[in-house]
Amino acid sequence: MIKFYTLFSILLLSITTIYSQHPLPTETTPLFRGSGNCVLCHESDGNAMTWNGVDVSPISYWRSTMMGNASKDPLWRAMVAEEVHNFPQLQETIETTCLRCHSPMGYTEAFFNGDTTYSMAQMKSDPVANDGVSCTACHQIKENNFGTQQSYSGHYLIEADSIIYGPYENSDTTHMPFWPGVQYNVEYGPHMNKSELCATCHTLFTPYLDNSGNIAGTFPEQTPYLEWKNSNYPSQDIQCQDCHLPNVDDPILISSRGNYPERTPFWRHAFVGGNVYMLKILKANIDSVGATAEPEHFDSTISRAEYNLTESSVVLSTFSDFQNDTLEIRVIVENLTGHKLPTGIPFRRMWIHLKVEEVGGTVIFESGEWDSEGKVADYNSDYEPHYDFISSDDEVQAYEGVFIDVDQNVTYALLRAAEYIKDNRIPPAGFTTAHNSYDSTGIFGNAVIDPNFNKDGGNEGSGMDIVTYKIPGEQSKTYRVTAEVCYQSIKPELVDHLRVISEPDITKFVDMYDGIPNVPFIMESVMFDIVTGVETEPGIVAEFKLKQNYPNPFNPNTVISWQSPTSGWQTLKIYDVIGNEISTLVNKFLSAGKYSIEFDASLLPSGIYYYKLDAGKYSETKKMVLIK
Known part of the structure; x- marks a missing residue:
């Protein structure tokens, strides 16, 4: 009886671990296999895909990432609904274009079958299509058009030849074709570790419309790959995957079935980014969005994203002085990434929160504070300009992309985004205006004339910004200064734009958003004291x-x-x-x-x-x- 109970418990635990309320899809199509088929071999069994006793299998990492939930992302679905609501005559074009990257298996399969459009309704009803950016999508992409304009905006190449590419030489081609539900031939594909693979979807140019509803041009909506090209990283052969799919150099068994050799390096499919807030929304709404991950999966992905934001993205430094009854505080924000910070869709922003207090807690200056909804106090109704010097509480240094329509009005509608009126997202180190991709990745607004923005001694490419705060002070006093770099992956103003539109996917997202406060994530912070009447030393620090x-x-x-x-x-x-x-x-x-x-x-x-x-x-x- 004891043995039976123990065995039953083990089986129950195994089922609970492998299958969530929304299981991984096991359906197949002529081109693709649901990720539930890949689990047959590529899930940790305590030996294979285990590193230092920890499960590092692709499925355990990927299923709770934004990539794994690309087709379920409630903000993305809301934005598609907003575009269709505003431009119903373009519904087929809008949905087909957006699904090309958010549901690559559904889109590609439909066009393989002779369709010329693909809809949200089709995607939502198809488990394989709704598997996000899944295993057999990325691993079938060919390198033929890599790095060219023809590959951007979701124009990856997938053909009906049943070839799965992997990053290892001498790939064993004798087993995968015979596994039921899989049946692919394996080939060595060194391009799986190239930034150009990511660029097929993460370089996105979208059309914009004039006041008559006609296409008037294209807008560089997302350009992290081109930003990376205009940085120091390519010359060091540091690819997107090196940061976003961190590898393990120790030999790892990559299959729990078959007699395969250990492989090295092993890429952890963390797809780590900075979207902590959206990951929290997904975790809180697993059943509603149909996620295949458990809460503990999301907890792990959230922790990786938080670590990425605090340890691998930015360095914050401060220098202070007191002269002529004025506190002068220089805040230096340095970008550690290989792209602009923040990057991607320009609904994200980063800003400096600077607070100066007297002994006892009386605040004499505060720029960049926020309310309970995450809205920045004293933020300009349209947008906050870039600053080199700040002397008033209502001036906030916000790093963001802000776009305008053909009438020069700020807009949140992507199909009306004609150009940037402001883009002071901090460039990566090595970024210059002379690079051939600058026309698609440019700096806009006051940052262009700021001698301390991406410049050091007049030379471009510093990858940092210096903003100087000048604040009235008094002699013989001690002031406590707190500086923080704050980050939001969703501007509250975008949600205000959405919430007035009545569409099911928009209402669903807004309800989820209202359930989790959109307070900023603190990427970096420093605190130090200034004693006036005493010459302060540049670089004074208060902690190890x-x-x-x-x-x-x-x-x-x-x-x-x-x-x-x-x-x-x-x-x-x-x-x-x-x-x-x-x-x-x-x-x-x-x-x-x-x-x-x-x-x-x-x-x-x-x-x-x-x-x-x-x-x-x-x-x-x-x-x-x-x-x-």
């Missing part, structure tokens, strides 16, 4: 902090930065993944302040390394990735 190295991944050089509020003996050492000491970069007495040092890994092999800072009782370790 070890920064994420930059760039990361890197090849072969990277910079490690840290700060110390006290003087003392400090060591900074490099270790390999199994704990062997590789190098000692610092081992000496240092005064309080901020420090940086360059690490040269020219003689080291690719892999994961760790750097550890010890300063008295303070100790912290961070990970970095060397890719050659």
Whole structure:
């Protein structure tokens, strides 16, 4: 009886783990297989696709990502409904265009069968089509048109030849064709680890309409690939996948069936980004959206996104002075990514929240605070211009893309987006106006004439912005300064635009949105004191902090930065993944302040390394990735 109960419990646990209330689709079509078929081999069994005892299988990571839920994304569905509501005569064109990337299997299958349009209704009724950007979509894309304009805006190439591409040489082609429900031939495809694969959908040009409803041109709605091209990253051979699908260098069994060799590297299908808020909406509405992931899957994906935002996206630095009864605070925001920050669809924004308080908590200055709905206080009704200097509470440094229609009016309707009136999203390091893609990735508004925006000593490509706050102060006082970099993946103003439209998909999204406060995510923050009447030292710091190295991944050089509020003996050492000491970069007495040092890994092999800072009782370790 005990043995039976134990076996029953194990079986029940297995079923609970594998199957959610909305199971992965197992249906097949002539071109595609639902992800439930891939699970037969590519799910962790405690041995295969397990790293340090942790499940790293593609299905466990992917199913709770924005990619895995691309066709179910309630904001995307609401935006499609908004466009169709405003331009009903273009419904077929709108839905077909949007589904090309949000439901690639449904769209491609329909056109393979001879259709010339594809609708939201068709997608919603088809489990395979509603499987998001799924396994057999990405892994069948061919490289023939990669990196060309012909590949952008969802013009990937998938053919009816039953070839699945993988990143490993000497792929075993003898087994997959015979698995029931799978039946693909496997071929080595080095293009699976190229940015151009991602660019087929993440470089998006959309048509815009004039006042008569005629197409008047195209608008660069999303251009992270072109931004990456105009950065330092391509020259270091750092691809999109290196950051968004972080790899494991240890050998990993990639199949739980068959006698296959271990493979390295192994790409974790995290598709990590920064959309923490939408992931929380999906988690809170699993049944309503039909997600195939469990809450714990979403928790893991949310944690990865939060880590990406706080550790791999931005560096915040401050310098302060007090002269002529004025507090002068310089805030430096540095972009660590390989694209603009923020990037993607221009409904996202990042801004600086700066607060200055007297002892006792009296606020004498605050720019960039927000209310309970996540709306920025004193934000201009149309848009907030870019600033080099700020001296008033109602001036807010917001990094965002703002587009206008043919009448120069700010709009949230994508089919009316004719051009940017403001785009001061911080470019990546190495970004210049001379690059051949600048016409599609340009800087717009006051940032163009700001000598501190993406410039250092007049030279372009700094990948940072410096904004100076000038605030009246008094002698012989102590002021506490708090600076934060805030991020929203959905501007509340966009939702205000949507909520006045009566469409089922819009109402559904707005209800979900209203259920979760859209307060900003704090990417980085610093706090320090200014004592007036005493000459303040630039770079004064109030806490120990070890920064994420930059760039990361890197090849072969990277910079490690840290700060110390006290003087003392400090060591900074490099270790390999199994704990062997590789190098000692610092081992000496240092005064309080901020420090940086360059690490040269020219003689080291690719892999994961760790750097550890010890300063008295303070100790912290961070990970970095060397890719050659």
